[in-house]
Structure formats: structure tokens, C-alpha cells
Amino acid sequence: MLKIWGRSNSVNVEKVLWTCEELCIPYERVDAGGQFGIVNTPQYRALNPNGLVPTVEVDGLVLWESNSVVRYLTARDSAGELWPQDPAERAVADRWMDWMNTVYWPAFKDLFWNLVRTPLERRDQAAIEHSHARSSEVLGYLDAHLSDSDYIAGNQLTMGDIPMGCAVWRWMSLPIERPQYAALKSWFNRLCQRPCYQKTVMKPLT
Ligand SMILES: N[C@@H](CCC(=O)N[C@@H](CS)C(=O)NCC(=O)O)C(=O)O
Missing domain, CATH: 3.40.30.10 (Glutaredoxin)
Structure with a gap:
């Protein structure tokens, strides 16, 4: 197993x-x-x-x-389903998976760590503000990408949705102001309908 x-x-x-x-x-x-x-x-x-x-x-x-x-x-x-067979489609999925690790998470992690895992008196306000601004900015890139499709690499769920799906639950759950990213919100709402996402990702932040 x-x-x-x-x-x-x-x-x-x-x-x-x-x-x-x-x-x-x-x-x-x-x-x-x-x-x-x-x-x-x-x-x-x-x-x-x-x-x-x-x-x-x-x-x-x-x-x-x-x-x-x-x-x-x-x-x-899951070849042909979660793992796209078409190299071009797979490259789009791969790109946003890598982007989660190299761009989004570095932008977002200070906001998350300070608000969720740091006692109030030890929070770094400058880091919070910078991380909030930067993560809001880069999420706009994903919002623009999602305006053309229901999911990250086309119109069905693929592996490309998984890393950012996990990260976006955190973004949506924090007590922060969020830009009006309509395509991102619709995609997030689609993920929230999935029992497997509910079971593994939609939990209180700790
Ligand atoms: N690039 C690695 C990053 C792994 C990573 O940073 N994991 C964090 C948790 S999200 C970790 O192990 N932190 C130390 C710990 O939990 O003790 C991956 O994608 O697996």
C-alpha cells in the first residue's frame, strides 16, 4: 500500500x-x-x-x-484524465504546478505563517502587508488564465489544478481583503463541489 x-x-x-x-x-x-x-x-x-x-x-x-x-x-x-496525454495540454498543467511552488507559495507564505501560525504579538506586519500585496498581484495572473477555461488545463480537472487548488483554499479562508477575481472564484467554487477536495483540503487552517 x-x-x-x-x-x-x-x-x-x-x-x-x-x-x-x-x-x-x-x-x-x-x-x-x-x-x-x-x-x-x-x-x-x-x-x-x-x-x-x-x-x-x-x-x-x-x-x-x-x-x-x-x-x-x-x-x-489517470493518463488521459488527470494526467493530460496531449503534450501541449500537459505543459499548461505542469506550468501552473511549478508556478505554485516557485511563484505563488513564496509570495503567499509570509501571510499564511504570520496569520495562522504566529502568535499576535510576534507577527511581522511589514511581511504581512508585502505578502498580501504580492500574492494578490500574482493570483491575478491565474485569474486571467482561468477566464478562458473551467479548469487550469482545459475544461476538466487535471493534475494542474491540484497544487493551486490546495493553496487557494488557504487564500480564501484567511481573514483578509481579496481582489474581485471572478474567474478564480468560479474555479474555486467548482473545486469545492468535489468530495475529495472537501475531504482532504477544506479544513480549518492550522
Ligand atoms: N518542494 C517541496 C517542499 C516541501 C516542504 O516545504 N514541505 C514543508 C511542509 S508544506 C515541510 O516539510 N516543512 C517542514 C516540516 O513540516 O517539518 C515539495 O513540494 O514537496
């Missing part, structure tokens, strides 16, 4: 959990990272030298980097 190490409130772990649920892949999850530790033990580092979550054991492989795990599982079990 697929084994996932990672606390369930990690955005990167959620990507894998949501994918497993969409594909009906049975899994065992072990709490690791954050308050659960484990990630600095020699045994864990032997699996994942980064000491980060998620780490996944499946098919005799040890995988890490959440987007790579999502790509592996969808290519294995």
Missing part, C-alpha cells in the same frame, strides 16, 4: 492526499514534520535528505517533491 509521511495540514502533503482520493488509491499516512518531528531522524533523512514532507513510498520507489508525486500517480493511474 502507498505510504505517505507528512502532517495532514501541510499544503504539499494535501496535494498527494487529494490525488490519492481522486484516484481511489488506498494509502497509509504517518504524521511527520512540524510538531510530529521524525523528519530529522537518520531513518527519515535516508528516505528524504531534505527533511521535508511529503515523502511517499510506492511501487518500490521512494518519492519526494509533492508535484513529482502527483505527476507519478496521475501518469500511472
Whole structure:
């Protein structure tokens, strides 16, 4: 059975959990990272030298980097559906998956960490404001992209929706002002209809 190490409130772990649920892949999850530790033990580092979550054991492989795990599982079990067969369509999905890790999350993480995981008296107001402004700006790029299609890589859910779907739940749940991004909101509402998204992503922020 697929084994996932990672606390369930990690955005990167959620990507894998949501994918497993969409594909009906049975899994065992072990709490690791954050308050659960484990990630600095020699045994864990032997699996994942980064000491980060998620780490996944499946098919005799040890995988890490959440987007790579999502790509592996969808290519294995969902070619032509969650994993687009068409290289051009797949490139669009890949692009927004990479964009989540390299542009959106770096822009957003200070806002999230300060408002959700930092006591009031220790919050960095300048970092909050900068992160709020920057994440609002870059989400406008995704909103513009979504004005042409129901999902990130066309008119059905693909792996391309998974990383930003996990991230956008956080953006929509924070007590902040949000620009009126109509296409982004409609896409988010579509995700919220999905039982697997409800189960793995739509949780109180911690
Ligand atoms: N690029 C990696 C990033 C992994 C990562 O930063 N994971 C965070 C949780 S979202 C982590 O392990 N933080 C340390 C911890 O939880 O102890 C991926 O996509 O898997």
C-alpha cells in the first residue's frame, strides 16, 4: 500500500492526499514534520535528505517533491484524465504546478505563517502587508488564465489544478481583503463541489 509521511495540514502533503482520493488509491499516512518531528531522524533523512514532507513510498520507489508525486500517480493511474496525454495540454498543467511552488507559495507564505501560525504579538506586519500585496498581484495572473477555461488545463480537472487548488483554499479562508477575481472564484467554487477536495483540503487552517 502507498505510504505517505507528512502532517495532514501541510499544503504539499494535501496535494498527494487529494490525488490519492481522486484516484481511489488506498494509502497509509504517518504524521511527520512540524510538531510530529521524525523528519530529522537518520531513518527519515535516508528516505528524504531534505527533511521535508511529503515523502511517499510506492511501487518500490521512494518519492519526494509533492508535484513529482502527483505527476507519478496521475501518469500511472489517470493518463488521459488527470494526467493530460496531449503534450501541449500537459505543459499548461505542469506550468501552473511549478508556478505554485516557485511563484505563488513564496509570495503567499509570509501571510499564511504570520496569520495562522504566529502568535499576535510576534507577527511581522511589514511581511504581512508585502505578502498580501504580492500574492494578490500574482493570483491575478491565474485569474486571467482561468477566464478562458473551467479548469487550469482545459475544461476538466487535471493534475494542474491540484497544487493551486490546495493553496487557494488557504487564500480564501484567511481573514483578509481579496481582489474581485471572478474567474478564480468560479474555479474555486467548482473545486469545492468535489468530495475529495472537501475531504482532504477544506479544513480549518492550522
Ligand atoms: N518542494 C517541496 C517542499 C516541501 C516542504 O516545504 N514541505 C514543508 C511542509 S508544506 C515541510 O516539510 N516543512 C517542514 C516540516 O513540516 O517539518 C515539495 O513540494 O514537496
